[in-house]
Amino acid sequence: MSIYNGPMNKNAAKSHFSLLMSPLNLGYTVLKNRAIMGSMHTGLEESWNGYEKLAKFYQERAKGGVALIVTGGISPTFSGRLSLFSSQLSLFFQIAKHRKVVRAVHAYETKMCLQILHAGRYAYHPFAVAPSAIKSPISPFSPKALTGKQIKKLIKAYANTARLAKRAGYDGVEVMGSEGYLINEFICSNTNKRKDEWGGSFENRIRFSLEIIRAIRRVVGENFIIIYRLSMLDLHKEGSDWSEIVSHAKQVEKAGATLINTGIGWHEVRIPTIAAVVPEAAFTWVTKKLKQSIDIPLITSNRINSPELAESCLQNGDADLVSMARPFLADSQFVEKAKNNQSQLINKCIACNQGCLDRVFKQQRATCMVNPRAAYECEYPLTKAESSKTIIIVGLGVAGLSCAYYAAKRGHRVIAYDAANLGGQFNLAAEIPGKEIYRETVRYYDEQMSVLNVDVHRNRKVVFEDLRDSDADAIVFATGVSPRKPDIPGIDHSSVIDYETAIKNKSAIKDRVAIIGAGGIGFDVAEMLISDDEKNTREDKWYELWGVDKQYKNRGGLLNDKVNHEARRTVYLLQRKDEKPGKNLARTTGWIRRLTLRKAGVKMLSDLSYEKIDDFGLHIMHQGENETLDVDNIIVCAGQQSETALYNQLNDIGQPVFVIGGAKKAAELDAETAIREGMELAYRF
Numbered sequence: 001m002s003i004y005n006g007p008m009n010k011n012a013a014k015s016h017f018s019l020l021m022s023p024l025n026l027g028y029t030v031l032k033n034r035a036i037m038g039s040m041h042t043g044l045e046e047s048w049n050g051y052e053k054l055a056k057f058y059q060e061r062a063k064g065g066v067a068l069i070v071t072g073g074i075s076p077t078f079s080g081r082l083s084l085f086s087s088q089l090s091l092f093f094q095i096a097k098h099r100k101v102v103r104a105v106h107a108y109e110t111k112m113c114l115q116i117l118h119a120g121r122y123a124y125h126p127f128a129v130a131p132s133a134i135k136s137p138i139s140p141f142s143p144k145a146l147t148g149k150q151i152k153k154l155i156k157a158y159a160n161t162a163r164l165a166k167r168a169g170y171d172g173v174e175v176m177g178s179e180g181y182l183i184n185e186f187i188c189s190n191t192n193k194r195k196d197e198w199g200g201s202f203e204n205r206i207r208f209s210l211e212i213i214r215a216i217r218r219v220v221g222e223n224f225i226i227i228y229r230l231s232m233l234d235l236h237k238e239g240s241d242w243s244e245i246v247s248h249a250k251q252v253e254k255a256g257a258t259l260i261n262t263g264i265g266w267h268e269v270r271i272p273t274i275a276a277v278v279p280e281a282a283f284t285w286v287t288k289k290l291k292q293s294i295d296i297p298l299i300t301s302n303r304i305n306s307p308e309l310a311e312s313c314l315q316n317g318d319a320d321l322v323s324m325a326r327p328f329l330a331d332s333q334f335v336e337k338a339k340n341n342q343s344q345l346i347n348k349c350i351a352c353n354q355g356c357l358d359r360v361f362k363q364q365r366a367t368c369m370v371n372p373r374a375a376y377e378c379e380y381p382l383t384k385a386e387s388s389k390t391i392i393i394v395g396l397g398v399a400g401l402s403c404a405y406y407a408a409k410r411g412h413r414v415i416a417y418d419a420a421n422l423g424g425q426f427n428l429a430a431e432i433p434g435k436e437i438y439r440e441t442v443r444y445y446d447e448q449m450s451v452l453n454v455d456v457h458r459n460r461k462v463v464f465e466d467l468r469d470s471d472a473d474a475i476v477f478a479t480g481v482s483p484r485k486p487d488i489p490g491i492d493h494s495s496v497i498d499y500e501t502a503i504k505n506k507s508a509i510k511d512r513v514a515i516i517g518a519g520g521i522g523f524d525v526a527e528m529l530i531s532d533d534e535k536n537t538r539e540d541k542w543y544e545l546w547g548v549d550k551q552y553k554n555r556g557g558l559l560n561d562k563v564n565h566e567a568r569r570t571v572y573l574l575q576r577k578d579e580k581p582g583k584n585l586a587r588t589t590g591w592i593r594r595l596t597l598r599k600a601g602v603k604m605l606s607d608l609s610y611e612k613i614d615d616f617g618l619h620i621m622h623q624g625e626n627e628t629l630d631v632d633n634i635i636v637c638a639g640q641q642s643e644t645a646l647y648n649q650l651n652d653i654g655q656p657v658f659v660i661g662g663a664k665k666a667a668e669l670d671a672e673t674a675i676r677e678g679m680e681l682a683y684r685f
């Protein structure tokens with residue numbers, strides 16, 4: 001039975017959604033009909049043959065049982081494109097490629113909506129437009145203020161895109177009204193200084209969103225889904241207040257929307273909303289708060305990453321449907337596995353953003369760190385290899401695990417060894433506050449090794465004699481890295497420890513600490529040192545720390561004051577380079593990490609040299625001055641070195657050896673590359 005085909009007036013919509021409103025005691029069968037794949041722009045939308053690849057990408061998720069898929073944002077006009085070459089749907093000939101995608105999805109019982117997104121002042125090109133000519137802090141381009149005539153034309157353009165979406169076969173559209181894009185810019189007074197009927201009072205500022213919904217409803221008729229993504233929490237001082245949110249939502253419902261989806265925060269706001277440090281399901285409370293006032297079904301979103309969590313949101317009455325975006329990158333079969341009570345086999349989204357958003361920002365195709373096949377389904381089809389080979393894998397960090405997983409999936413016989421247990425550097429990462437979830441990836445691979453009958457040997461150090469006479473078709477070295485020891489006088493002093501030892505023995509670290517090296521691992525260690533809180537305590541404090549008010553007393557849902565973190569230790573984070581510490585951290589999470597350390601009073605120093613280490617502490621030369629940092633411990637995070645001795649020995653005698661991950665390139669340890677290399681190599685066998 002389809003849940004999305006009914007007429008749209010309020011009573012009819014309610015009875016039409018009777019399945020949604022039924023008692024929530026059906027376990028995962030309920031989730032099956034209530035899981036939405038949230039909008040994600042992948043970059044395929046603009047690439048050569050991209051829609052063929054998108055069709056495969058979405059089809060695999062449709063086959064996996066998701067009820068409704070929302071596409072990534074597509075602009076209704078040229079000015080609304082996210083960047084100069086981003087997607088737009090406004091001409092009839094453009095619907096052909098969309099048809100391919102919709103047909104692929106409709107082959108299963110999945111509905112599909114096109115998201116209409118006008119970037120407003122976030123458009124990364126010189127033709128940006130906005131309600132007022134006010135530049136955003138995250139774009140170098142100043143927008144032009146729209147004239148009244150242009151606004152009316154723009155409303156028609158939204159309706160035109162919806163009409164074309166219907167012609168392409170979509171079941172509906174989602175109107176993107178949140179995250180600080182154009183519609184949101186009309187609604188909030190910081191970006192709307194207009195004096196005409198589109199600005200000034202709140203009623204005037206929401207006119208644009210309501211006119212868009214009405215115009216779309218007029219052209220698409222009654223049975224077409226219109227989702228409105230409403231900014232329920234702007235997270236800035238001139239954001240909407242709660243009474244305005246409720247009033248807007250009521251009017252959105254009246255204007256003809258079928259469903260309301262939850263939008264959280266503006267992109268320019270420095271409060272994390274989707275990163276791993278954000279507690280799971282951190283914002284479902286706001287959807288629940290609105291639910292009392294609205295009759296049409298509400299969708300909740302952000303950081304919901306397991307069937308159990310999604311079910312509990314539904315059981316709690318937080319929302320009628322759950323949107324998950326990145327979890328469907330991580331595992332296309334999420335719903336199917338949930339339905340079959342195989343939650344333990346789900347590859348969980350760890351909210352790292354490394355494969356998805358960080359790549360999109362680098363103009364690369366989005367994928368997923370823990371599932372590098374995501375959006376690469378055409379290049380890496382789920383087919384068996386022509387002949388079954390024997391593959392030996394040495395080292396079961398994530399690179400080795402990924403290689404073992406894909407090789408076994410492709411029908412090869414896989415024998416794998418690790419000198420310790422599974423997971424390698426991921427086990428260290430999981431000790432860092434906010435990264436505990438990395439353990440889930442190791443757990444997932446562990447489950448899959450059993451399912452795929454990989455012959456796993458734990459705590460077994462492989463030596464030359466074991467492999468010298470092996471007749472395996474390939475021997476893969478994924479032996480990882482070990483910490484590098486820099487050449488500093490006194491480096492063997494008892495106060496000095498490497499990062500691996502520090503992470504494994506954090507309770508032994510004293511109160512005053514200097515960290516040598518401000519790369520990713522230096523930041524990880526600093527984050528670990530400033531907080532000894534348990535995960536639950538940290539998550540309780542999270543709202544206060546970032547200034548989010550669950551009572552919603554002020555505009556934007558902000559607390560009056562943000563609090564600073566009470567750091568457990570005095571920490572110096574040091575680097576030789578003369579540049580901002582953490583400059584090369586990932587685009588979407590680096591700012592969070594820098595801000596977290598600053599809030600905790602970590603002293604970050606760059607442009608220095610290490611002179612010596614002795615009983616007085618760490619002696620440095622900082623900007624031409626000698627300084628002694630009186631610290632109890634010095635933790636070395638100065639890079640890694642590869643573990644390749646055995647690989648070289650076997651290579652020399654002509655064994656078929658391959659090397660991946662940190663063992664191949666230790667310089668910039670990068671799990672996303674390591675996991676992808678594991679998959680790519682497995683597809684070569």
Ligand SMILES: Cc1cc2nc3c(=O)[nH]c(=O)nc-3n(C[C@H](O)[C@H](O)[C@H](O)COP(=O)(O)O)c2cc1C
Nearest residue numbers: 038039040041072073302303324325326356357366
């Ligand atoms: C790669 C990527 C692209 C996204 N593109 C869009 C988009 O085009 N429109 C939109 O409304 N949200 C977009 N989002 C945000 C998601 O819809 C969602 O709100 C966010 O990822 C949080 O949900 P999650 O924790 O389930 O991933 C994108 C997210 C990612 C990771």
